[in-house]
Amino acid sequence: MQRYFTNEKLSLFEPFFISGDDFHHMSRVMRMKSGEKVYIVDKEENAFIAEVIEIGESAVKLRPQERIEKSPELPVQITIASGLPKGDKLDLIVQKATELGAFSFLPFPAERSISKWETKKVRKKIERLEKIAKEAAEQSHRTHIPTITFCESFAALMNRFAEFDYVLLAYEESARSNETKTLVATFEKMKPGEKLLVIFGPEGGVSDKEVTLLTQANVLFAGLGSRILRTETAPLYFLAAASYFFELEKSF
Amino acid sequence: MQRYFTNEKLSLFEPFFISGDDFHHMSRVMRMKSGEKVYIVDKEENAFIAEVIEIGESAVKLRPQERIEKSPELPVQITIASGLPKGDKLDLIVQKATELGAFSFLPFPAERSISKWETKKVRKKIERLEKIAKEAAEQSHRTHIPTITFCESFAALMNRFAEFDYVLLAYEESARSNETKTLVATFEKMKPGEKLLVIFGPEGGVSDKEVTLLTQANVLFAGLGSRILRTETAPLYFLAAASYFFELEKSF
Structure with a gap:
């Protein structure tokens, strides 16, 4: 599953948009379609699995479906x-x-x-x-x-x-x-x-x-x-x- | 101190020769002179400090002066x-x-x-x-x-x-x-x-x-x-x- 970072704070089930380089990567490089899932890490370093809702002209609309609780970070x-x-x-x-x-x-x-x-x-x-x-x-x-x-x-x-x-x-x-x-x-x-x-x-x-x-x-x-x-x-x-x-x- | 490996078994104070690529490295690249010291590891993986005795036409003559006892190898x-x-x-x-x-x-x-x-x-x-x-x-x-x-x-x-x-x-x-x-x-x-x-x-x-x-x-x-x-x-x-x-x- 592809992983992306966003500078926004995300909440479960509340749609958000990704534009810029990551939009390009998702739409052009990975050719993602509605229904596909990605990992997203938000600005507070919380990780979610999000579903692609729609690929627009300059942004992808996604919805966080699940919060990942286990931290991959060193404890120090x-x-x-x-x-x-x-x-x-x-x-x-x-x-x-x-x-x-x-x-x-x-x-x-x-x-x-x-x-x-x-x-x-x-x-x-x-x-x-x-x-x-x-x-x-x-x-x-x-x-x-x-x-x-x-x-x-x-x-x-x-x-x-x-x-x-x-x-x-x-x-x-x-x-x-x-x-x-x-x-x-x-x-x-x-x-x-x-x-x-x-x-x-x-x-x-x-x-x-x-x-x-x-x-x-x-x-x-x-x-x-x-x-x-x-x-x-x-x-x-x-x-x-x-x-x-x-x-x-x-x-x- | 430069380090070299030799395929010979060395003994303390018994002179030996290095030829080939390492001779080239010692004589031409490092421009070593008599009296300089190098680390030498022999074929039984024993390490010595050796003194350069003479730089010849196609080989360097050295003499092991000290045995290094501490092993740098992992114990497993x-x-x-x-x-x-x-x-x-x-x-x-x-x-x-x-x-x-x-x-x-x-x-x-x-x-x-x-x-x-x-x-x-x-x-x-x-x-x-x-x-x-x-x-x-x-x-x-x-x-x-x-x-x-x-x-x-x-x-x-x-x-x-x-x-x-x-x-x-x-x-x-x-x-x-x-x-x-x-x-x-x-x-x-x-x-x-x-x-x-x-x-x-x-x-x-x-x-x-x-x-x-x-x-x-x-x-x-x-x-x-x-x-x-x-x-x-x-x-x-x-x-x-x-x-x-x-x-x-x-x-x-």
């Missing part, structure tokens, strides 16, 4: 802060981390980032990533579309720490020195709805200066197993571990 | 059986799953695989994947290079089940129906050194016929969290969950 909110990686690796991070349940993304220029974002290009880059996140959210049957916010400096990233209940650094040196306790201890402390920020360096890792700043800010350094992970693989490890712990082991 | 052996996915997705699966600790790969033509491998092209495709696995193993500091073996049919895959202590199917319908216990229960039963095979369908999932055959073979069906994962994301989830459980929670 995990935000991924990625030091800007090379090339199009951030596309892969956003796509896969959205599938794996990331709540939001904070890309930032790390000291060792080779890739730089010119100010005038930031808006376009974020829009591109937002589109990737939306498509991945639909594909993975999520009700929340992760937001993407560019932090223009490491200081701007650190200024946001107060918004979170926990802040971790995924640290290569912790993996090397066989650090295994921090991630498990953090997950075990977390309660449903709490917010965690996890920071990943770019290809060259976090710099000594960044490590010092994070130490001063009482950020915990966590190892992610015994192997050295690429910058685009580490966030996927983190989210899969969170899903395993919170959704399979604990089943909150 | 996880084999990934992937129903042939579209395009170059298997490249991504092999690269990332190698970083995340996969022991070996068994690609197979699933009933719903759109991609087909012509017999005459199998060898070339496997060689390409072996190269990706070797490079990912070096990059992630592993001592084991995962092997890749093509199963020419679903029956050929099933014929290998007896080689494993556990066989699981990562099943989308299990995720949908909120199945959370199988993966945790399996990991909790496993002892160091045991072998697990996990089967992933292609984009369209496993077919009804394949589900029936796997049910008859007593394969367990496991859900991987609350979201629908793409065929190339599910193996990464599985291995990250295994690392979290065996390396961080249990620290075998």
